Amino acid sequence: MWDDTGKEYVDACSGAVICNIGYGNPRIANAIAEQARETFFAYRTQFENEPAVRLATELVAYSAPHLNRVFYVSGGSEAVESAMKLCRQYYYNKGEGSRYVFISRTPSYHGSTLGSLALTSYAPLEIPFRPIIRTYPKIPAPYCYRCAYHREYPECDLACARALEKTILEQGPENVAAFVVEPIVGASIGALVPPEDYFSVIQETCRKYGIFLILDEVMTGFGRTGKLFAYKHWDIEADIVALSKGMTSGYYPLGGIMTRNSLVDEVMGSGGFAHGHTYAGNPMACAVGLEVLRVITEEHLSENAAGMGRLLKAGLKDLEERYGIIGQVRGKGLLLAIELVKDRDTREPFPAEKDVNLLLTDEACDEGLIIYPRRCINGLSGDHVLVAPPLIVNEDQVYEIVDRLDRALKRVMKKL
């Protein structure tokens, strides 16, 4: 990318981890032009439109066999909130109206609207709004580097996953609607991959108490982690999957949820889903989504993310060896992060007021590298940056990213 002074940037975080197919793809420009000559808008209660139907058909074909229904929205927060409301209406229709508790994790980010924010645990985004956000229970994320129980995997016996059962029992299983979780944590902790057996415990617990498992794949979907959807790494059988970001790769606003027949049939059986947005299933957005999905699959971008992700991770690990302020390199595919620490042995974070995540981001920007800064201790302290370039990245560009990051780290060391 180039700014208005002509300075060149390598975007190593795909905007907000969204531009999976990269910028300026002519196939998308053509798809937009073609669709613009057909229909810009058709209201969903009056007409179906071809791009929406085609995209849903292709999404179903690429998804787990039980995920055969699609509901469109225009972004990630709307997708997460639609998942919550679909669950809630399902239980309401079935006469299980006591089920309205949603359990999620801390830290986490699921969106900025009031419902999705109620699932989120990231203090700076919550504090101003606490009186108007519903309080839902949270369990600790599997953040082994900073284990909430001060234990080590596997000796811990996955205490963080087992906390789900404890929380369900505390709430009363008859009151719990769903557990909401990102398969691989994106922004709030920084590319956190759970231990291999984490999701089998989660899945078993959800099944045991008959609660829904909602996967938030807003950041992880569409090839980002090396598979088209991150749930494919562990064959997680989610009841609902929330999608957005890479779905249109930034070329148009679009989101959606995918779910199973039984949920939709129950809700549609008595008057339909009491929820929806005017722009849902917009033909322009769906035409873009369809072409983006074709680019991802035809150009094997999930596979490229897996391969280039390994190379980039190796480059970041090399930086870890050379810079004592890198506490951990983590992630999968092209969703990677480095956590920065004051003391690598004790894992002590930098003082929050030093804002080291922003310092590194600013120095990287001066070096013409865009990365994504966040704080990993519930948004209050701890520093990490996401390194998540578009999935079209090639070997030379990976080396360029590592070089620029190297130069940025050198500058940070001088300033600390």
Ligand SMILES: Cc1ncc(COP(=O)(O)O)c(C=O)c1O
């Ligand atoms: C995991 C996750 N869920 C939900 C959202 C919210 O998406 P949006 O910003 O499109 O509303 C985000 C955005 O970063 C996200 O990363």
